[in-house]
Amino acid sequence: MKTVSITDKELINGMPRCVYENPVYVVEVMSRVRAAVAVLKRAAIVGFDTETRPNFRRSDHHKIALIQLATKYECFLFRTCAIGIPDILKNYLEDSSCVKVGLSLHDDFNSIRRLCPSFEPGGFIEIQDVVKQYDISDLSLQKIYAILFGKHISKSKQLSNWEADKLSVGQQQYAAIDAYSCIEIYEHLTSGAFIPEQSPYYHDIADDSNSNQSFT
Secondary structure, three states: OEEEOOOOHHHHHOOOEOOOOOOEEEEOOHHHHHHHHHHHHHOOOEEEEEEEOOOOOOOOOOOEEEEEEEOOOOEEEEOHHHHOOOHHHHHHHHOOOOOEEEOOHHHHHHHHHHHOOOOOOOOEEEHHHHHHOOOEOOOOHHHHHHHHHOOEOOOOOOOOOOOOOOOOHHHHHHHHHHHHHHHHHHHHHHOOOOOHHHOOOEEEHHHHHHOOOOOO
């Protein structure tokens, strides 16, 4: 049986680094929420992700700090640690007519429900389900992106403080890339541009047993 996967961590680390070049807007006051959501509702497709301050002790229990929503032209970072989840944003996330794509959505939805228990997502497409249709067995964003585009998404800011008074440029870049890359992956696959048999990472599943290298 054949699959598309990368088992060499160093191979990905050696790829050109992915850089987000579109505008990033940090939304941390209520007056900016309505305008941001209006832009998102006009987009044909929106990339989605969330961030939560990492737990370094068992006693730590942090709620979701950020919701990232990216169009093809800009990314909005909603600082839920400052404004919560306003009704207008919640309604957008529940609107089944607004297409949103993300990865490992179950975890994101659970994070949102810890802040907003009545949340019921609508219009979402799970990237992990999509890639399986193209024989891609890797399910992490970093690996999927490397397979399709030959670029490295850095995870250096993943465990940073997402509740900081001010998000650093690095944090904003990281958050925007995670959301925007979901659009890139989805459209690349559904356009027919990716042919599994032509991928340099297409191989027999049995080959994976020859490598002990793994990473998330």
